[in-house]
Amino acid sequence: MTRTLAVSVWRGKEEGDFVTYEVPRRDNQTVLDVITHIQRNVDHTLSYRFACRVGMCGSCAMTVNGKAMWTCRTHVSQVADNGKLELAPLSNLPVVKDLVTDMRDFFDKWARGMGQFKGSRTRNDDFEKVQPDSKARKAADAGIECIGCGVCYGSCDVVSWRPDYLGPAALNRAWTLVNDQRDVQSAQRLSVVAGDAGCHSCHTQGTCTERCPKQLAPTASIAGLKRLLMTSSAGGK
Ligand code: SF4
Ligand code: SF4
Ligand code: FES
Numbered sequence: 001m002t003r004t005l006a007v008s009v010w011r012g013k014e015e016g017d018f019v020t021y022e023v024p025r026r027d028n029q030t031v032l033d034v035i036t037h038i039q040r041n042v043d044h045t046l047s048y049r050f051a052c053r054v055g056m057c058g059s060c061a062m063t064v065n066g067k068a069m070w071t072c073r074t075h076v077s078q079v080a081d082n083g084k085l086e087l088a089p090l091s092n093l094p095v096v097k098d099l100v101t102d103m104r105d106f107f108d109k110w111a112r113g114m115g116q117f118k119g120s121r122t123r124n125d126d127f128e129k130v131q132p133d134s135k136a137r138k139a140a141d142a143g144i145e146c147i148g149c150g151v152c153y154g155s156c157d158v159v160s161w162r163p164d165y166l167g168p169a170a171l172n173r174a175w176t177l178v179n180d181q182r183d184v185q186s187a188q189r190l191s192v193v194a195g196d197a198g199c200h201s202c203h204t205q206g207t208c209t210e211r212c213p214k215q216l217a218p219t220a221s222i223a224g225l226k227r228l229l230m231t232s233s234a235g236g237k
Contacts, residue, residue: 005080007034009046010088013095018086025083031071032060034085035099048099055213058149062099063088068154070213090154092163106150106169113170113198114189119182128182139179143172143221145214152208152218164197168208168218171199175221178228190225190232199225 003025008018021038032050039046050060055073062071064079065086079085093101121128130137152168153159159167166174174193177183193199199222208218 004083005034005076006084007038008084008086009035009038009098010095011046011098013097016095016098018088025076029076031064031069031074031076031079031085031087034076035071035087046099047097056147058147061090061149061151061154063090063154068151068211070149070151073213090150092154092156092159093150101150103150105163106153106167107148109166109170110148110173112192113166113174114185114192115170115173115177117177117180117183118185120184121182130181136179136181140176140181142179143176143216143218146172146176146216147214149213151211151213155207155211157205157207158201158203162197162201165201166193166198168202168222171202171225172216172218172221175224178225187233190229193225194229199229202226 005023005025006020007023008020010016011019021042023034023037026033032053035046035048039048048062050072051057052059053072055070058070060071061068064071064074065081068090069079076085087099089095089099089101093103093105096102119128130140146169148169150169156165156168158165171193174189178186178189202219202222204219204223206219209216209220212218
């Protein structure tokens with residue numbers, strides 16, 4: 001007898017409903033495999049997003065049985081509840097259609113938090129080097145592997161309560177650049193993240209850190225920003 005999964009999938013935009021599909025259960029099946037099966041074999045109009053399938057691009061995140069996660073590296077066996085899956089778009093972002101969210105707010109906040117590197121060298125200079133085993137390099141490396149998946153953002157209560165809050169990913173990025181000794185915009189960046197919608201709004205309960213698929217710790221990055229602001233002229237609350 002073929003084993004099956006009962007998969008409820010959000011269909012629609014902000015308004016919509018869950019539709020249930022029966023999907024054959026396979027060994028080593030990922031949640032993304034399940035969605036792909038539905039889209040290829042059952043309903044071609046289902047919209048979802050993915051690119052790399054190997055945990056690098058960050059585009060496949062959604063809400064699975066109530067929790068935000070990446071889906072290409074999540075096995076069904078890790079998350080299925082009695083043979084059932086419920087798939088919904090990421091929270092805290094507008095829904096474009098079905099499982100696809102509009103990520104503009106998320107990336108606009110990276111820009112607002114000055115998430116772009118700016119160095120002092122020109123193209124005529126040699127690369128500025130940070131020694132691999134130095135303390136400075138370790139500090140800058142701590143949060144650098146972010147893939148921009150939005151799992152932390154979709155899991156953050158404060159983003160739900162106040163949509164202008166920069167959120168864990170943008171603040172983690174700001175902290176990464178503050179620790180990059182080659183970057184020349186730290187003072188401005190600190191004054192941006194010290195604002196009302198910045199790091200002081202974080203309640204430090206750590207859902208972002210618990211769910212980050214890259215095992216980063218945005219909560220620690222935000223705490224680092226708060227600590228630094230206490231002693232810097234950019235100030236804070
Ligand atoms: S620790 Fe801060 S940034 Fe992380 S989920 Fe909680 S409020 Fe959001
Ligand atoms: S900090 Fe983690 S959860 Fe948040 S966007 Fe980056 S990789 Fe994703
Ligand atoms: S498809 Fe690229 S991280 Fe999942």
